[in-house]
Amino acid sequence: MNHSTRSLRWLTPTIRRERNEWEAFCARVNDAEPLPRNAAVLSALQDQFRELDRQNRELKIPALQQELKQLQARVNVILQRCHLYLDATAVRTLSASQLPHLTRILDFVQTELVYLRQQLLLSQTTVHYLKQLVLAAEDIWTQSYCNPNYLLNLIRKIKHDDAHLDDPGQLLFLSLRDMEAVAREQIAHPDILIYLRGLEVARCSYYVSRQIPAWRDSCDLLMMAGMLHDLGWLMLNPQLAKKAGGQENQRNDERGEHPILGAALLGGLRGFPGDSYLSEVVAQHHERLDGTGYPRRLHTYHLGEHSRRMGVICRYLELKNDRRELTADGIRTCDGEELAFGAALQLYRETLQGEWDAKVSEQLFLALDKQLPEELHEADRHNDPFSLKRFQSYRPDAAHTALASPHFSLDPESRLKDSVTDHQTEI
Template identity: 55%
Template sequence: MTNSTRLLRWLTPPVRQERDDWTLLRSCADSPELLAADSDALRALRISYRELNQQNQELKIAPQHKALIQLQARVQVILLRCRLYLDARPTHPVTQTQQPILTRILDYLREEQRYLRQQLLLSQTTEHYVKQLKLATQDIWTKTYCSPNLLLNLIRKIKNDDAHLHQPGEFLFASLSDIQESINLQRQDADLSVYLRGLETARLIFFVSRKMTAWQESCELLMIAGLLHDLGWQMLKPQKNVRSDQLKTNQTEIEQGHPVLGAALLGGLRGFPGDSYLTEIISQHHERLDGTGYPRGLHTSALGEYSRRLAVVCRFLELKNIERELTADGIRTYEREEVAFAAALQLFRESRRGEWDETVVDQFLSAVDESLLDVLVETDRHNDPFTLKRFQQQRRDEAHEPIPPPHFSMDSSTTEPANLTENHSES
């Protein structure tokens, strides 16, 4: 990747650079060139260590943010390792070759803490966005014609807030379920997940539009469609007092029918550029080029350009939020660092199979990160070694066991007939 900051953790393979640094740090322990205890370099390292340790202890994370708590605990573990070298009474001396390695490790921790603070701030701003989005959609349920002014104001606010963001990790949720649980403590809302998915989709569309000139013309239209693309879920809720087999049927009907119902619900939303395309985009955001999508199974020529763009963004976020991939030996759950890269890899493979528009997918992936597309091509060529191979090592399945050696060998097969001939000759 071109950018080495830890904010891209959701878009890079799980190559933990600090693990290699710790291995290198231990290998340099025998160097005879030790840093003096009163040297400026060692003093700066100790000051940085104390500041990071104090900031990590003062950072308070609500128990609902389970993913962030795990990241904070990992930061604390690395700080405990640094304590051996940078404490007031260290147990290990620091050599001159170890000094740049420790500096790099502390930089990783600084980026981790920055990411934690950004996610906490994201949780607060998202709660404010949800209130505005819910207020903007109230007229849709009660009026035949509704003005888009509240939605346009929300879009302008998102654009102003996200104009300075340069990394997708700054606005993508580390865990959608954790954000939902945190906001539910403040306000109980059964449809909260619909609004959260809409906000994440709209912000990602704006980020891609800033990078790709081909998307800028339809940015506002796609952002409105992204905010409201799952509004049909609110019209289809499972009925109570029904059997379990009927609940499964109802769940399938919800998945298959919510795009059409959402498009019908938004038919009266007019007054913004491209409003005539809104119902088409909403109804087709789960369709695929090969006809395997839903609800109508449309093919290539029947899908509009705007619908293809929204479908790609929705598919990427869907893969990121479910955190699962179908591998050769079944379904595996990804580690946190692999989530978005695995989603991008799956989206790339599906586009090469003809399910999504390759041009749209390439534009989307290039906007997310400049070198992401090249990394995906190389990863797909090597059959995804950094995930599939790790999964095979994690749980040994019969399909991945090495082939056992044969129960016979060429030596035994040649010696036994020789013995038989000798016995016959003796007899």
């Protein structure tokens, strides 16, 4: 990860460049005479340091936001280093050749503090949207014909609030687990994670639609399908769950039925542009062009344009929020700032294998970062070891399961003794 653009710094500001600046800064300790304490350029740098230190001390991050707490701790470490050179009681001197490095380090701190504030604001708006989404989804359960006005009002509100956002880091979660913990503290709903995933898909769909003109006609449909695409999980029997760790309240979908159940549940939702495609998009959001998706193993010509777009967005966010598919051995973890690029690289490689629509994937990459397609091509061409292996058992594909033993024996003696019908169960 030598290129700065590979980290997609909108997810979390990378610290690698800051570390390089510190190394260059320390290498110039004895380059020249120290600056006088009253130098104008040094005074400006001290003022910037004091302002950043004040902002960091005033920033209160809840304990539930563990990832953000780690980022703030990283900021504290950097500021403590700068304290030795820029505080009023500084114990070390600076030379003129060190000032550019220290200026860039403080700029990195500023960028990270801005990101922390953005994530805190995102958690507040997310909880607000979730409350409305849960209430709107209750009508779908209780009425055979549901008026989508509540959902349409929520879509309009999201569009109004997100219209000014200029990078994906302001609407995508750094940690889905932490966001779930924050939401559960304020919303007493056992299935809040389902709505949380749907909300992130809907906001990501709108962001891509703003960047890619070809997506704008289907924006409302993609946002509606995104918010409700996992609603079929609510129809699964929680008693069937066999999850490790004893979490009996978690639902299990070994046969991949939740897309079909969700599509059936949304069949009566009418009254918005593209409503006739809603059930189809929800039913196909896990299908792949090569026929390895689920639940129906549909192939290329069976998947419409809307379903292809929804499938790519869902897959990208699934990879971003689940680190085990972004590691080569399933043990080590990824730095937060590498997750966005790792997810994009995995999606890029799956697209090359024919699993996803190449045009749709490229449109998503361009919306996330203009330089991302080129970076992904270079990383894949050099066989970047960051993401080489996917867990084959993660998705329920028939191609990845063990072949069943034949119902007859290939041994000649057995063929003489028994017939094929002898191995069939009697009715």
